[in-house]
Amino acid sequence: MYVSQSLADIDSKWSEVLGEFKESKSKLLWSSSDPGRRVYANKTHIYKFVLREYESTSGLRAQDLEGEFRILTLCEGIKGIPEVVDFIDHKDYECVVLKRIDGSCIEKIGLFRLLVVTSKLSKILLELSARGISHNDIKFENILLSESGKVALIDFDQATHVSFVTGIVRSFLGVELGGAKVHGSLMTIMKSYLKGILPSSVIRGVRKIKGTDVDDKLPALSKGASFESELMLSAWKIAQTSDASSPGVKVAYYSLNFDGYRFPGERSWEDRWAVLQTISDYSDKRILELGCNMSLLSSFLLLEKKASYAMGVDIDEDILESAKLVSSALGVKPEYMQQDFDSPSDWETDLKKAKPDLVFALNVLNWVEDKDRLMRFLGSFKEVIFEGHDSAEIETSRFREMGFNEIELIGKSERQRPILHCSK
Secondary structure, eight states, X not given: OOOOOOHHHXXXXXXXXXXXXXXXXXXXXXXXXXXTEEEEEOSSEEEEEEETTTOOOGGGOSOOHHHHHHHHHTTTTOTTSOOEEEEEEOSSEEEEEEEOOOOEEOOSOOHHHHHHHHHXXXXXXXXXXXXXEEOOBOOGGGEEEOTTOOEEEOOOTTOEEOOHHHHHIIIIIOOOTTSSOOOBOHHHHHHHHHHHHSOHHHHHHHHHHHOTTXXXXXXXXXXXOOHHHHHHHHHHHHHHHSSSSSTTSOOOSEEEEETTEEEOOSEEHHHHHHHHTTSSOOTTOEEEEETOTTOHXXXXXXXXXXXXXXXXXXXXXXXXXXXXXXXXXXXXXXXXXXXXXXXXXXXXXXXXXXXXXXXXXXXXXXXXXXXXXXXXXXXXXXXXXXXXXXOHHHHHHHHHHTTOOEEEEEEEOTTSOEEEEEEO
């Protein structure tokens, strides 16, 4: 179980482990938001590590590293699946060693190329199902495409043992037969692609017609429900009818499990929090959250990470009322400010009065007309956590131009948007 420690301590432990490891010359390929998970690589092999003392997200995965290793051994001979070499069980760490596969994660791709990729991926999924395996996490970030057009499927920590039929249904349609959660399927990929190319007005129209893509059924509270649950229910009623999530669609931005009830929405807060909570050491920091929506982030940073102060900013008056109810239910008190970032007023000076140590700008820049102005504002701070809509390369270059010399790609959100941790 991970116990909060300084990032310097964690980096020191990684250096110690790699110093002892026989392949210490391998380079860092990927760093998780979980401080105990990293992937290193050399020209021929991939080394997927977990530090036992610091790993914090095992509960979010269907398999630990040993389980992932065992499943991959059952995939031997399937083209497009990483070939396992070894599993190392050390007192301080675990490591799965794989043969390296050529290719890179899919960023942008045309429709014809997508159809070719999904056709090749379908063959891999059929073979996996025939061996009683469901990957359960089929997303663009877990698909590699080589220059020669070869397709590979990686990252089996959500994989489970299933029957052939169950594997087909889960992998192709995303239907959760057999109990385990399906985080991504071929259907997920197609939806994600269409959302990226269709105008938002078309997407909203399709949602209205189908209705199935909207999770809006609020819980029925029992007679003995707590006052805090009543506050949450009121907050979700406001959020569903505001224009801060999907204008014209009755849906809140986040879903949340609270006090035994599930409050529905477009994005799982629990999944979101699992990524964000360990990116930085938030203890005693002053937080500014731009585009706060229901302010779950500000509230949880105060509640669970002991931030000393938080201010949430949003353009929508109704969603800020929802945010106030959420924070009251959680027993914390962020400050709030209603602000249009395209307003000619000097909002920058007003926000700087909060003296934030760290600024969050998640899914904000895309909706602002004067992007240069907002980037200049972000560039006036020493630490920013950012979620963008463009490629990781484009977003990274923006922050380098603003003087940030340490930019880490934390990963991608479930909507395939890059999350960056930027500092000076």
